[in-house]
Amino acid sequence: xxxxxxxxxxxxxxxxxxxxxxxYRLVSSQRFLAIIGLVFLVVIIFPLARTxxxxxxxxxxxxxxxxxxxxxxSQNQQLKDLITYLQSDQSLEEQARLxxxxxxxxEAVVVVENKIAGVNEIAAATADSAxxxxxKWWHYFFD
Numbered sequence: 001x002x003x004x005x006x007x008x009x010x011x012x013x014x015x016x017x018x019x020x021x022x023x024y025r026l027v028s029s030q031r032f033l034a035i036i037g038l039v040f041l042v043v044i045i046f047p048l049a050r051t052x053x054x055x056x057x058x059x060x061x062x063x064x065x066x067x068x069x070x071x072x073x074s075q076n077q078q079l080k081d082l083i084t085y086l087q088s089d090q091s092l093e094e095q096a097r098l099x100x101x102x103x104x105x106x107e108a109v110v111v112v113e114n115k116i117a118g119v120n121e122i123a124a125a126t127a128d129s130a131x132x133x134x135x136k137w138w139h140y141f142f143d
Contacts, residue, residue: 026032085091096102103109131139 101109
């Protein structure tokens with residue numbers, strides 16, 4: 001019975017004997033495995049970091065666009081309010097009073113003129129005529 005026994009095939013017949021196979025020594029080295037692990041991490045981390053930074057940029061752009069949308073919506077609401085005011089009777093009456101000088105029955109219209117501005121213009125015109133030609137050119141170029 002012992003002769004019919006099947007023995008397993010041994011890949012490494014002498015476990016105490018040193019292995020001289022280069023590939024086996026390279027793969028079993030801890031430094032090599034550490035370097036392979038680091039390379040693997042770098043290969044994975046750099047694309048992830050790039051994707052993360054692109055995602056942050058897109059999120060920032062989305063936030064900026066949403067802020068612009070809110071600004072435009074508030075401006076739109078202000079313009080709608082202005083349109084409703086300009087279409088109201090109060091606005092029509094105000095514009096008629098200011099631009100067309102209209103008044104309601106029983107009201108008196110008072111016009112106030114600014115006489116001081118007219119006096120200053122006349123004084124400036126007389127001062128210019130009293131100045132010499134050389135002084136006028138000096139003021140024209142250097143004042």
